[in-house]
Amino acid sequence: MSDNLETAPATGSLADRITKPDESNPTDTSNVSAAPKEDGASAPAQGSANLEEPDYTVAVKLSDLQADPNNPLFSVKSFEDLGLDPRILKGLSTMNFRKPSKVQERALPLLMSNPPKNLVGQSQSGTGKTAAFVLNILSRLDLSTEQLQMTPQALILAPTRELARQIVGVIQIMGQFLDGLIIGTAVPADSNARPSKMDCSVVVGTPGTVQDMIKKRIMNPIGLKVLVLDEADNMLDQQGLGDQCIRAKAMIPRNVQIVLFSATFPAHVYRYAGKFAPAANEITLQHEELTVEGIKQLYMDCSTEEEKYQNLVQLYGLLTVGSSIIFVRTRASAVEIEKRMVAEGHTVASLTGGVEGSQRDAIIDSFRSGEAKVLITTNVLARGIDVSTVSLVVNYDIPEEYSGGQRTNTPDYQTYLHRIGRTGRFGRIGVAISFVSNRNEWDMLRKIQEHFQCIIDRIDTSDWDEVEEMIKKTIKNTRAQADFVQTN
Numbered sequence: 001m002s003d004n005l006e007t008a009p010a011t012g013s014l015a016d017r018i019t020k021p022d023e024s025n026p027t028d029t030s031n032v033s034a035a036p037k038e039d040g041a042s043a044p045a046q047g048s049a050n051l052e053e054p055d056y057t058v059a060v061k062l063s064d065l066q067a068d069p070n071n072p073l074f075s076v077k078s079f080e081d082l083g084l085d086p087r088i089l090k091g092l093s094t095m096n097f098r099k100p101s102k103v104q105e106r107a108l109p110l111l112m113s114n115p116p117k118n119l120v121g122q123s124q125s126g127t128g129k130t131a132a133f134v135l136n137i138l139s140r141l142d143l144s145t146e147q148l149q150m151t152p153q154a155l156i157l158a159p160t161r162e163l164a165r166q167i168v169g170v171i172q173i174m175g176q177f178l179d180g181l182i183i184g185t186a187v188p189a190d191s192n193a194r195p196s197k198m199d200c201s202v203v204v205g206t207p208g209t210v211q212d213m214i215k216k217r218i219m220n221p222i223g224l225k226v227l228v229l230d231e232a233d234n235m236l237d238q239q240g241l242g243d244q245c246i247r248a249k250a251m252i253p254r255n256v257q258i259v260l261f262s263a264t265f266p267a268h269v270y271r272y273a274g275k276f277a278p279a280a281n282e283i284t285l286q287h288e289e290l291t292v293e294g295i296k297q298l299y300m301d302c303s304t305e306e307e308k309y310q311n312l313v314q315l316y317g318l319l320t321v322g323s324s325i326i327f328v329r330t331r332a333s334a335v336e337i338e339k340r341m342v343a344e345g346h347t348v349a350s351l352t353g354g355v356e357g358s359q360r361d362a363i364i365d366s367f368r369s370g371e372a373k374v375l376i377t378t379n380v381l382a383r384g385i386d387v388s389t390v391s392l393v394v395n396y397d398i399p400e401e402y403s404g405g406q407r408t409n410t411p412d413y414q415t416y417l418h419r420i421g422r423t424g425r426f427g428r429i430g431v432a433i434s435f436v437s438n439r440n441e442w443d444m445l446r447k448i449q450e451h452f453q454c455i456i457d458r459i460d461t462s463d464w465d466e467v468e469e470m471i472k473k474t475i476k477n478t479r480a481q482a483d484f485v486q487t488n
């Protein structure tokens with residue numbers, strides 16, 4: 001069962017122990033200056049202020065959301081009020097960021113105060129945690145000499161190469177007016193590439209690669225002032241990347257500011273987070289607060305595994321309305337579904353941990369650019385990936401906890417939340433459909449509803465025209481919660 005399980009950024013999943021594709025190759029780095037250039041980083045995310053996009057995305061007025069005190073995007077202050085350097089404000093304005101979100105407004109004063117304090121920060125998916133930690137880092141850099149520009153002052157660790165590259169893209173654009181800012185990417189290289197020295201001001205990488213680089217003196221950690229763990233619950237989980245992060249932390253100066261961010265902090269990791277980041281300021285949420293209002297959650301009854309596939313094919317027309325991500329449990333099924341759909345004339349791509357570095361980069365980049373509109377993947381892309389055009393997420397398999405390499409029939413709540421959070425980003429609307437083909441999956445879905453106290457409505461597949469109309473209407477609806485969904 002476990003031989004082709006995908007690396008799961010999922011908290012608590014033993015799949016992490018089984019394969020760690022991001023950490024399996026020799027180290028490689030690419031240092032890039034902040035001026036945007038062809039460095040292999042994914043296209044940086046642009047701001048979400050202009051939500052008037054084609055057909056499939058609704059004209060939600062971000063200003064209305066940001067004026068609603070109950071919305072996670074709400075804020076009373078401006079970026080100017082937060083005391084940011086004018087060059088950084090200029091970067092934000094090119095990204096179309098007009099107002100901070102709630103987590104940005106709350107986290108930034110805590111992060112930027114002196115003497116620096118640690119922070120454990122939680123907020124819903126797609127609410128701008130990346131900008132919160134990047135702005136703090138950019139504010140703390142001293143780029144006054146060439147030597148300082150080439151000495152790592154901040155280190156960001158992320159669970160996957162895709163997320164690390166995405167963060168590099170954000171720093172590049174946010175920091176584009178900071179002269180002398182150099183950003184290094186530390187992710188596993190294709191097998192014969194030689195790592196280059198980390199002569200840069202900020203390093204973003206995966207923990208195993210960074211650790212390896214420090215050990216081999218490719219990266220000098222002595223000047224580090226800030227350490228960020230993005231997707232921190234996954235990074236600290238002993239069953240995930242925990243060991244590697246602990247080892248990496250042991251190699252860097254003791255007095256660095258430690259910043260932990262995630263949408264999820266399950267209790268057992270949260271307790272540990274307090275040890276990893278002692279005396280930290282905290283911004284936390286209850287699990288009932290974690291679901292994002294703009295994501296309409298649905299499920300589809302499928303009587304067999306084969307019917308799951310048939311339903312997916314039926315949905316194809318809708319999958320390509322915007323961009324879509326299909327999450328499956330194993331690498332093997334990702335590859336199999338891709339092959340089968342391609343053979344039937346559909347255009348789909350798949351990305352799993354089984355694919356080599358640069359090929360992975362090419363796949364995610366073509367998905368970001370919209371060239372590939374349907375991406376079949378595993379938990380490897382469940383967290384952090386920010387592609388604003390994703391309007392539909394399909395849980396082909398419900399995410400599940402593993403124990404001793406075996407399935408447990410217990411839902412992996414965190415991964416469910418992160419997966420559906422690939423849509424509905426920063427006030428956008430999205431639809432998440434879970435396929436349910438047996439009693440266990442049904443039980444897991446029910447538990448997910450109870451855990452998050454949310455409603456997951458059934459889609460009636462007896463009339464596909466109606467299904468199509470209903471999903472399209474949901475995607476086009478200004479607030480997903482507002483209207484209907486046919487249930488029975």
Ligand SMILES: Nc1ncnc2c1ncn2[C@@H]1O[C@H](COP(=O)(O)OP(=O)(O)OP(=O)(O)O)[C@@H](O)[C@H]1O
Nearest residue numbers: 046048097099100125126127128129130384386426
């Ligand atoms: N203040 C802002 N104004 C407009 N857009 C913003 C703002 N802050 C962030 N965004 C945009 O919102 C999107 C989501 O941000 P980000 O990827 O940082 O979310 P996140 O909270 O880290 O989500 P996840 O938990 O899924 O990792 C990005 O496209 C980002 O550019």
